[in-house]
Amino acid sequence: MQRNLFAALAGGLFGAGLLISGMTDTLKVQGWLDVFGQWDPTLAFVMGGAILPMIAAWQLAARMGLSRLGSPLPLRPDHRLERNLVVGSALFGIGWALAGLCPGPALASVSFGGWGSLLFLSAMLAGMVLAPALRRRINRQQHNRGTSLMEIRHLTDRYAVSPQIGPEDVAALKAAGFVRVICNRPDGEIPGALHAAQMRKHVEAAGLEFVDNQIVPGNFTAEIIATQARALDATGPVFAYCASGNRSSVVWAMSQAGKVPAETLITTAARWGYNLEPYRDRLG
Amino acid sequence: MVVSMQADWIYGLGGGLLIGLAAASYLLVNGRIMGASGIIGGLTDGSGRDTWAERSSFLIGLVGVPALISVSFGATPTHLTTNVVTVVAAGLLVGIGTRLANGCTSGHGVCGISRLSLRGIVATAVFILSGGLTILLFRHVLGVI
Numbered sequence: 001m002q003r004n005l006f007a008a009l010a011g012g013l014f015g016a017g018l019l020i021s022g023m024t025d026t027l028k029v030q031g032w033l034d035v036f037g038q039w040d041p042t043l044a045f046v047m048g049g050a051i052l053p054m055i056a057a058w059q060l061a062a063r064m065g066l067s068r069l070g071s072p073l074p075l076r077p078d079h080r081l082e083r084n085l086v087v088g089s090a091l092f093g094i095g096w097a098l099a100g101l102c103p104g105p106a107l108a109s110v111s112f113g114g115w116g117s118l119l120f121l122s123a124m125l126a127g128m129v130l131a132p133a134l135r136r137r138i139n140r141q142q143h144n145r146g147t148s149l150m151e152i153r154h155l156t157d158r159y160a161v162s163p164q165i166g167p168e169d170v171a172a173l174k175a176a177g178f179v180r181v182i183c184n185r186p187d188g189e190i191p192g193a194l195h196a197a198q199m200r201k202h203v204e205a206a207g208l209e210f211v212d213n214q215i216v217p218g219n220f221t222a223e224i225i226a227t228q229a230r231a232l233d234a235t236g237p238v239f240a241y242c243a244s245g246n247r248s249s250v251v252w253a254m255s256q257a258g259k260v261p262a263e264t265l266i267t268t269a270a271r272w273g274y275n276l277e278p279y280r281d282r283l284g
Numbered sequence: 285m286v287v288s289m290q291a292d293w294i295y296g297l298g299g300g301l302l303i304g305l306a307a308a309s310y311l312l313v314n315g316r317i318m319g320a321s322g323i324i325g326g327l328t329d330g331s332g333r334d335t336w337a338e339r340s341s342f343l344i345g346l347v348g349v350p351a352l353i354s355v356s357f358g359a360t361p362t363h364l365t366t367n368v369v370t371v372v373a374a375g376l377l378v379g380i381g382t383r384l385a386n387g388c389t390s391g392h393g394v395c396g397i398s399r400l401s402l403r404g405i406v407a408t409a410v411f412i413l414s415g416g417l418t419i420l421l422f423r424h425v426l427g428v429i
Contacts (some may be wrong), residue, residue, distance in 0.1 A: 003314060003337075003338050004337050004338055004340075004341035005341070006309065006310075006313045006314055007310070007314055007338045007339070007341040007342040007345070008341040008342065008344055008345035008348075009309065009345060010306045010307075010309045010310040010313075010314070010318060010342060010345065011306070011341065011342035011343060011344065011345025011346035011349070012306075012345035012346065012348065012349035013302055013303075013305060013306035013309065013345075013349075014302075014303055014306035014307070014318065014320075014342075014345070014346055014390075015345060015346040015347065015348070015349040015350040016299075016302055016349050016350065016353065017299045017300065017301070017302030017303035017304075017305075017306060018299065018303065018350070019299070019350045019353055019354075019360065020295055020298060020299035020302065021295055021296045021297075021298070021299020021300050021302075021303065022292060022295055022296060022299065022360075023299070024350070024360060024362055025360065025361065025362060025363055026362055026363050026364050026365070027363040028292075030419060030423075030429070033412070033415040033416045033418070033419045034416075034419045034420075034423065035416050035419075035420075036419075036420055036424060037419070037423060037424060040292075041293070042292045042293065042295075042296040043296070044296075045293050045296035045297045045300060046296045046297070046299060046300035046303065047300065047393060047394065047397075048297070048300060049296065049297040049298070049299070049300020049301040049303070049304060050300040050301070050303040050304035050307065050394045051304065051394055051397055051398045052301070052304055053301060053304030053305050053307070053308045054304050054307050054308055054311075054394055054395060054398035054399075055398045056308070057304075057307070057308035057311050057312055057398075058311075058398055058399045060312060061311055061312060064312065066315070067311070067312060067313060067314060067315030068312060068313045068315075069313055069314060069315065070315075071314065071315025071316070072315060073311070073312075073315050074315075074316075074317055077396070077399050077400070077401030077402065077403070077404070079401070079402040079403065080403065081402065081403060081406055084384045084385065084386070085384075085385050085386065085403055085406065085407055085410075086385075086406070086407075086410055087384055087385075088380070088381045088382065088383065088384025088385025088386070088407075089381065089385040089392070089406075089407040089408075089410035089411040089414070090381070090410055090411070090414040091377050091380055091381030091384065091414075092377065092378055092381025092382050092385060092388060092411050092414075093381070093410065093411035093412065093413065093414030093415040093416075093417075093418065094374075094377050094381075094414055094415070094418045095373070095374040095375065095376070095377025095378035095379075095381060096374075096378060096389075096411060096415050097414075097415035097416070097418035097419045097422070098370055098373060098374035098377070098418060098422065098429060099364060099365065099370065099371055099374030099375070099378070100363070100364070101364070101374070101378065102320070102321075102378060102382075102388050102389045102390075103320035103321040103324060103378065103382055103388050103389075103390075104320035104346070104388070104389065104390050106375075106378070107320065107324075107343065107346050107347050108346055108347070108350040109350065109362050110347055111347055111348075111350060111351035111354065112350070112351065112354040112359035112360075112362075113362040113364060114362075114364075116362070116364040116365070116366060116371055117362060117364060119368065119371050119372060119375070120364065120371050120372075120374065120375040120378075121375065122375065123371065123372045123373075123374070123375025123376045123379065124375040124376070124378050124379040125324070125328060125379060126375070126376060126379060127375060127376040127377065127378065127379020127380040127381075127383070128321075128324065128325050128328040128329070128379040128380070128382075128383050129328050129329070129379075130376075130379070130380055131325075131329070131379065131380045131383030131384055132329050132383070134380060134384060135383065135384050138384070
């Protein structure tokens with residue numbers, strides 16, 4: 001309830017800001033993009049005004065660990081530049097310029113913008129429904145060309161995790177300096193091409209070590225934790241993967257219990273959005 | 285003309301600060317990145333099923349507060365084009381583009397740039413460049429918008 005109330009407040013403040021700044025006026029937005037015509041600088045002031053409080057907010061967030069309502073804060077920016085990001089932004093820019101509306105102002109002005117606003121919003125929602133199929137297609141193209149889309153999430157400078165990887169990611173792991181790869185995902189969850197035995201072949205072919213330590217969700221036994229702890233003891237950085245990277249984070253934290261304070265373990269994982277709070281009693 | 289220009293800057297900056305405060309509150313209180321396209325997109329593709337109430341509440345505020353303001357103080361003109369083809373094409377492009385790119389002006393522009401996220405900076409540069417070229421082509425070369 002509290003969460004929804006604060007969400008509505010943030011949404012309302014956002015809407016008021018868009019209205020007051022003039023961003024619901026499509027001519028202002030088009031005027032800002034019209035560098036070769038009569039340029040209107042307003043949007044630059046809006047962006048600047050909005051970015052300032054957010055710079056402070058990110059600084060504050062870095063010291064908080066969890067949000068006021070107890071959610072993990074998304075602290076580490078993602079630096080992957082996939083084709084979807086560039087293609088999508090280019091398409092968005094065209095639509096933004098043609099109508100002078102982006103999603104925020106489109107919603108903020110829908111109540112008073114007449115039929116045109118409703119039509120724009122409907123078309124935008126239709127585009128959002130169509131997008132996932134297109135995104136999968138672009139991802140598949142990149143995947144087929146062997147481009148790695150993996151995001152390496154460092155928990156320490158010697159241990160990193162990620163969601164499920166594929167054969168196309170092994171070269172990037174080697175290039176990043178990892179010497180050992182731990183599989184924490186049970187074969188039963190994934191198609192045969194990604195089973196541990198297959199991944200072992202790809203990883204070992206690249207000259208890295210492979211450790212098979214599959215974890216069924218919630219099943220963090222003493223043996224599994226001990227296997228992970230032994231695997232962490234390597235000559236260089238170690239990389240582990242499961243479905244989301246969550247299990248690889250939990251089992252790592254449990255292997256560090258007693259050596260590192262529980263609070264540090266929890267906030268470290270929370271930086272990547274992994275919630276270790278439910279396991280607090282096993283981390284102390 | 286000069287006076288109204290100056291007032292526009294001030295309103296822009298003031299409104300911008302409110303947008304930044306909204307994003308800061310959504311981050312520090314709710315623990316989420318305030319991106320308009322992502323908040324709606326999670327409802328259209330099912331990825332936000334667990335957080336639908338929070339997303340809907342945000343959208344109610346985003347639509348409702350400007351509605352209240354426009355009822356109380358009069359609606360501000362949107363000057364949206366009346367050309368149906370342009371409106372539909374633009375809407376589709378904005379919907380598809382922001383979901384492919386995982387963000388729009390608020391998510392990549394405001395929240396991304398302020399944390400020096402490479403993705404946010406690249407996305408913003410690309411959509412401003414493509415928007416600028418679109419205006420150049422459609423307004424000055426073709427003369428249709």
